[in-house]
Amino acid sequence: MPDYTPPAPKSERILNAAEELFALHGFDGVTLRRIATAAEVDVALLNYHFGVKKKLFEAVFLRRAEILNEARLNALLEAKAGSGGQPSLEQIVSAFLRPIQHFQLTGDQGWRNYLALVAWVNSSSVWGEEMMHKSFDPLVSRFIEALKKNMPDADPQRVYWAYQFLSGALTLTLAQTGRIDRLSDGLCRESNLETAYDLMIPFVVAGFRKLCLEQFESGT
Amino acid sequence: MPDYTPPAPKSERILNAAEELFALHGFDGVTLRRIATAAEVDVALLNYHFGVKKKLFEAVFLRRAEILNEARLNALLEAKAGSGGQPSLEQIVSAFLRPIQHFQLTGDQGWRNYLALVAWVNSSSVWGEEMMHKSFDPLVSRFIEALKKNMPDADPQRVYWAYQFLSGALTLTLAQTGRIDRLSDGLCRESNLETAYDLMIPFVVAGFRKLCLEQFESGT
DNA sequence: TGATGAATTCAACAGATGTTGAAAATTATC
DNA sequence: GATAATTTTCAACATCTGTTGAATTCATCA
Numbered sequence: 001m002p003d004y005t006p007p008a009p010k011s012e013r014i015l016n017a018a019e020e021l022f023a024l025h026g027f028d029g030v031t032l033r034r035i036a037t038a039a040e041v042d043v044a045l046l047n048y049h050f051g052v053k054k055k056l057f058e059a060v061f062l063r064r065a066e067i068l069n070e071a072r073l074n075a076l077l078e079a080k081a082g083s084g085g086q087p088s089l090e091q092i093v094s095a096f097l098r099p100i101q102h103f104q105l106t107g108d109q110g111w112r113n114y115l116a117l118v119a120w121v122n123s124s125s126v127w128g129e130e131m132m133h134k135s136f137d138p139l140v141s142r143f144i145e146a147l148k149k150n151m152p153d154a155d156p157q158r159v160y161w162a163y164q165f166l167s168g169a170l171t172l173t174l175a176q177t178g179r180i181d182r183l184s185d186g187l188c189r190e191s192n193l194e195t196a197y198d199l200m201i202p203f204v205v206a207g208f209r210k211l212c213l214e215q216f217e218s219g220t
Numbered sequence: 221m222p223d224y225t226p227p228a229p230k231s232e233r234i235l236n237a238a239e240e241l242f243a244l245h246g247f248d249g250v251t252l253r254r255i256a257t258a259a260e261v262d263v264a265l266l267n268y269h270f271g272v273k274k275k276l277f278e279a280v281f282l283r284r285a286e287i288l289n290e291a292r293l294n295a296l297l298e299a300k301a302g303s304g305g306q307p308s309l310e311q312i313v314s315a316f317l318r319p320i321q322h323f324q325l326t327g328d329q330g331w332r333n334y335l336a337l338v339a340w341v342n343s344s345s346v347w348g349e350e351m352m353h354k355s356f357d358p359l360v361s362r363f364i365e366a367l368k369k370n371m372p373d374a375d376p377q378r379v380y381w382a383y384q385f386l387s388g389a390l391t392l393t394l395a396q397t398g399r400i401d402r403l404s405d406g407l408c409r410e411s412n413l414e415t416a417y418d419l420m421i422p423f424v425v426a427g428f429r430k431l432c433l434e435q436f437e438s439g440t
Numbered sequence: 441t442g443a444t445g446a447a448t449t450c451a452a453c454a455g456a457t458g459t460t461g462a463a464a465a466t467t468a469t470c
Numbered sequence: 471g472a473t474a475a476t477t478t479t480c481a482a483c484a485t486c487t488g489t490t491g492a493a494t495t496c497a498t499c500a
Contacts, residue, residue, distance in 0.1 A: 010448080024346055028248035032488065042449050047489060049447090116345060123343035125336065125397050126244055133402050140403060160404040161419045167399075168392030169385035175343045179387075182353050183360060184380040199381045203427035210426035211419055230478080252458065262479050267459060269477090442500090449494070456487065466477065 013039040023117040071099040101197040119174035154212035233259040243337040291319040339394035374432035
């Protein structure tokens with residue numbers, strides 16, 4: 001007796017439509033009717049499956065968070081395993097960023113929408129704090145621990161601040177605002193994610209080194 | 221005959237209230253009635269002074285943009301003047317960031333609200349591009365030119381990408397999400413802007429160096 | 441087939457939204 | 471101090487908002 005239960009088909013269409021629209025316009029910029037229209041579904045179905053609007057938003061936000069967390073945790077564990085428990089700074093930062101790049105590069109447009117949504121939430125002062133904290137901070141704390149262990153003499157405050165700058169650089173890349181395309185007059189393409197992450201990692205690693213390893217120097 | 225015209229008092233109250241509420245909740249998260257209530261003004265007055273809602277938003281956004289641009293340009297010119305036309309990387313980055321810190325630290329809460337609003341716009345994919353481009357990119361381009369001149373052998377693409385990471389780190393700091401406070405369990409305070417900028421500058425400078433000056437090295 | 445429960449649609453609600461035109465109040469001009 | 475212009479309020483509009491309960495369709499299984 002296979003207890004295979006096919007997922008309610010329309011509820012997934014709702015989640016996908018909501019994901020894209022919330023990513024583009026934020027929570028208040030999207031109406032339930034617009035989501036319903038995009039999903040080719042009646043409005044009442046949204047309440048039936050997900051309850052009130054905020055619950056729908058949370059359902060969208062949580063759907064891929066666990067997958068992302070697991071991928072990042074695995075990357076961190078692999079970095080530790082492959083280095084005898086002493087991963088380098090590059091390895092830690094790469095384990096944090098490369099899984100995101102991986103999901104952005106899968107053909108699935110849903111992942112790009114979702115990550116843009118994460119960027120929106122992370123930049124949103126009112127909405128953001130609680131959702132980001134509950135969904136991602138447990139994992140982030142594990143990376144912070146790895147960073148502290150890698151740089152045991154670093155002032156912990158500097159580790160947190162450096163992480164904040166890393167988080168900001170990443171967030172703007174996820175947001176897909178297209179600004180670098182215009183600023184550079186087409187020379188750089190925000191959609192060129194290989195370049196983005198290939199450069200983001202050494203940029204961030206150099207910043208960590210400067211703040212956390214050369215903290216007692218007073219260089220020019 | 222002094223042609224002194226005192227600014228319409230209530231229109232400024234509207235701008236201030238709108239500034240704060242838009243910064244907190246974004247464009248769609250704020251209703252005209254809420255702004256009117258906060259400004260202790262009738263709703264119709266918003267349309268009388270600023271036209272439709274989007275025009276009010278633009279008026280809020282543009283009000284302080286020129287002041288900010290002028291301060292940053294002056295800082296860049298001073299850095300050039302004080303260095304015989306060859307400002308260092310630190311000087312360029314500082315000229316870009318320190319004026320913002322300055323405005324955040326004036327007692328005026330309005331500036332903090334405004335800069336949080338800039339962060340919101342910069343992270344907003346639909347809204348952001350046009351407004352940021354028109355308001356800030358002309359000035360940003362001058363900084364990019366200074367950076368290219370400082371590092372003439374650097375691949376221009378890398379300069380733009382490094383700027384993108386700088387912009388992201390700055391944006392998250394402006395957004396005032398309070399996330400670093402919770403992540404660090406109170407060890408770091410996002411409101412501690414001196415520390416934020418004292419660390420952001422060397423972090424970013426180290427990243428620029430790595431990407432634009434050591435671009436041909438293949439170090440671990 | 442017919443009964444049961446889940447999924448989906450229909451129709452509608454009470455309230456909120458952006459916007460507007462006319463009236464009232466305030467300020468400036470002569 | 472009367473007149474004109476500007477500013478502010480009042481009252482209301484059509485439309486849209488999130489949400490709900492009843493009706494309908496669909497799938498499951500005895």
